[in-house]
Amino acid sequence: MSQSRSFEKATRRIKTLTKKPDDATLLRLYSLYKQAKKGDVQGQLPIGEGMVAVAKWKAWKKCVGMSGDEAMSCYIELVEECMSGDSANGFGNGTPELSGEALGEDILNAAGRISDWQEKTVLVSGASRGIGKAIAMRFAQAGANLVLLGRTLDSGEGPGDIPGSLNESKAEVEALGGTALCVATDVRDDMALNHAVDAAVKRFGGIDAVICNAGALFIAPFEQTPMKRFDLVHQVNVRATFALCQAALPALRASEMGRILVLAPPISLEPKWLDGTLAYTLSKYGMSIIVLGLSAELAGDGIAINAMWPATTIDTAAVRLNKALGGDEMARRSRKPVICADSAFEILSRPTEHSGNFHTDESALRQIGITDFEDYAVEPGLTLQSDFYL
Numbered sequence: 001m002s003q004s005r006s007f008e009k010a011t012r013r014i015k016t017l018t019k020k021p022d023d024a025t026l027l028r029l030y031s032l033y034k035q036a037k038k039g040d041v042q043g044q045l046p047i048g049e050g051m052v053a054v055a056k057w058k059a060w061k062k063c064v065g066m067s068g069d070e071a072m073s074c075y076i077e078l079v080e081e082c083m084s085g086d087s088a089n090g091f092g093n094g095t096p097e098l099s100g101e102a103l104g105e106d107i108l109n110a111a112g113r114i115s116d117w118q119e120k121t122v123l124v125s126g127a128s129r130g131i132g133k134a135i136a137m138r139f140a141q142a143g144a145n146l147v148l149l150g151r152t153l154d155s156g157e158g159p160g161d162i163p164g165s166l167n168e169s170k171a172e173v174e175a176l177g178g179t180a181l182c183v184a185t186d187v188r189d190d191m192a193l194n195h196a197v198d199a200a201v202k203r204f205g206g207i208d209a210v211i212c213n214a215g216a217l218f219i220a221p222f223e224q225t226p227m228k229r230f231d232l233v234h235q236v237n238v239r240a241t242f243a244l245c246q247a248a249l250p251a252l253r254a255s256e257m258g259r260i261l262v263l264a265p266p267i268s269l270e271p272k273w274l275d276g277t278l279a280y281t282l283s284k285y286g287m288s289i290i291v292l293g294l295s296a297e298l299a300g301d302g303i304a305i306n307a308m309w310p311a312t313t314i315d316t317a318a319v320r321l322n323k324a325l326g327g328d329e330m331a332r333r334s335r336k337p338v339i340c341a342d343s344a345f346e347i348l349s350r351p352t353e354h355s356g357n358f359h360t361d362e363s364a365l366r367q368i369g370i371t372d373f374e375d376y377a378v379e380p381g382l383t384l385q386s387d388f389y390l
Contacts, residue, residue, distance in 0.1 A: 107367055112351030114257055117142035121204040122348075123196070125149040125187055125244060126214030129164025130316035131263065134337035135211055136169055138345045140178025147200040147207070148173070149185040149214070162317045179204075187214045187240035190247075197247045207251035209259040209348050212241045212287070217318050221276045230279045238286030245294060245305075258303035259348045263340075264288040265309040265389035266358040273389050284389070288358070295356030304355035306347050310340060311360040312384040326385070332378055333385040339365070339376040360390065 107113075114120075122139045126132035128150035136146045152165045166182040173180040181203050183196040200207050216236035218229045241262055252258035264287035273281055291307045298305065313319055313334040320331045343361035346368060347354075362373060374380045 107350065110351050110354075112353065114349045117144040117349075119143065119145065120208040120257070121145040121147065121200060121206060122209045122211065123147040123149065123200055123207050123248065124211045124213055125185070125240070127169050128152045128166045129162065129169075130318070131310075131314060131337045131340045132211070132213040133164065133169045133172070134341035135213065135344045136173055136178075136180070137176055138338070138341035140173040140176040140180070142345070144178055145204045146170075146173050146178050146180040147196065147204070148180055148182050149187070149196050150182075151184065151186055153182060153184040162321070164317070187244065188235045190243055193240070193244050193247045197251060201251055206255055207248055208255045208257055209261070210244060210248045210252065211344060211348075212244055212260070212262045214240060215263060216283075217322065218280055219277050219322075220279070222278050225279045233280055233283040234286070237283035238290070241287050241290055245290065249298075249303075252303050253301050256302075257352070258298075258301065260294065260303065260305040261344055261348055262287050262291050262305065262307045263309065264291055264307040264358075265387075266307070268389050277388070281389075291358070292356060299355065302352050304350070304352045306350075306355060307358045308340065308343055308347055308364065309358070309360055309389065310335070310387045311362040311390060313387050314340060315378045330385055333382050334378050335361075335373070335376040335384065336378060339373070 117139060122136075122144050124132050124136050124139075124146065127136050127146075127148035129152075132148075132150070136148060140146060148166050148169050150166045150169075152162075154167050155163070155165045166184065170180040170182050181200065183199050185192045185196045187193060197207065214236060216233045218225070218233050220229070241264075245260055248260075252260070265284055267285050267288050288307060291305055294303075294305045313330055314337055315331045315334040316337060319326075319334060320328055322330075326333075339361045343359065343364040346364050347357075347359055365373075377384065
């Protein structure tokens, strides 16, 4: 599609705004605008969650009822304001923090927000330990049904006997008032994923939310990356995310509140995130592209898909056992998995129109007015280690 036709299509989508414009529309408009103004054929998109969310919010607030030309002109001014750093909120550094005070009341009181998770069914991959387990426990507190996916059904079965199992997670979920179904699943196996989805629908009658949390971590320079490791991170990270979303799609369409959350980072093209991490970065950015693609493709189905990424490292087995990344010392400078759980619960509770967004665990909580994160720290007072890609 030519640039002019793409521009016309994008402007038509913003011409008669009846809801908040999605990220795909705004990113397309921004890219075409920059190309037209500066000849930027590379179209480097600022898809960090801050700039996009702020521009989207302001565009929605200001552009309703305007003509197409007026809306486009207003949007361009907003992008320039966000990128230049001239705004009063100071969104000029490319990785801004959103103001919880500014957005909190609107988000918490938004029409279409999910206020009751009682008897709703949430499927979580990688739920035997760490972030996935913490997320399951948070939804259990709200009375949800949990479908727990993971490779380790019972203690002692995990790779290297890593602590944690699905049955242990199930016991803790049920102690909090939730109901849990464990399905031992290798997310690289399509048939296993289909079986897990079928088991969830048979047990609970459907699936309302899917959380793609399962992941593989491998950090090494290009020359020191065996192809079997390259294949592993792509199979577990990007391919499994694609396959799980595809397997669960019929159930999510049947739900009145289909939601997907992917543990994926905002895409940054800074060389430091490509140098020495290429295989892993490709796999994680692939997950991010899935979020952008499905948010556009599934918008008509009433399914919201968003991404969340930890602002700091999280104290998990993957961190503690990875000596190259600092091991126990890095874990001391991390936050507890519960911050991801609280953030996931908040993001998934937002209206269907909230789709295609990239949040950090911290930014999503700041948006609802939370500013004190000290209790989330493993050792309060220590300087925290920022996560990759931020």
